[in-house]
Amino acid sequence: AQSVTQLDSHVSVSEGTPVLLRCNYSSSYSPSLFWYVQHPNKGLQLLLKYTSAATLVKGINGFEAEFKKSETSFHLTKPSAHMSDAAEYFCVVTLWMDSSYKLIFGSGTRLLVRP
């Protein structure tokens, strides 16, 4: 089975401290992986993507993620949280099905940033 698991439904950090949002995937082939961010009542915005190039991927707003094939992980990090980072984050993996790729979403992690 091919799937994606976000290990924490909620993460709370203080402003200025590091952020770690965890994502593990299951895939029978080398996948493409994405992180999206969603602010309340908004659509999803792409933060970064991994498509088999460099394993350390840099995204927007200071976020980055590292693809670790041995651990089947794609954790999202940021050195210093900002209040504006408070949002819901989705890890997404591709799935080959019915002659095309489909995006499979994790259940999301809500990031809370304390002043």
Added chain:
Amino acid sequence: DGGITQSPKYLFRKEGQNVTLSCEQNLNHDAMYWYRQDPGQGLRLIYYSQIVNDFQKGDIAEGYSVSREKKESFPLTVTSAQKNPTAFYLCASSWDNQGESFPTEAFFGQGTRLTVV
């Protein structure tokens, strides 16, 4: 500016009514998708279309219908058969991923919040 537009932003439906949610994109993308999002849950795929005049059911298609008469447009109708339609609906588009080596990301609209009154 290129993008994907959903309308309306908020929609209210009476019991037993059909309503149609609009989704338009000017990104020249072949593939379009409809997702449903419920509180505390991820996105679930309702329908998707890889090409004009063709579409496939996703994981939760019951009670919904779509059409794809133009490349730019992929409207979703929530029918009276959908027993629990209150949710946040997101439309997305991407390049055609059929046979591509590296799937590309999807671009999302701002969503439509549907409430049954």
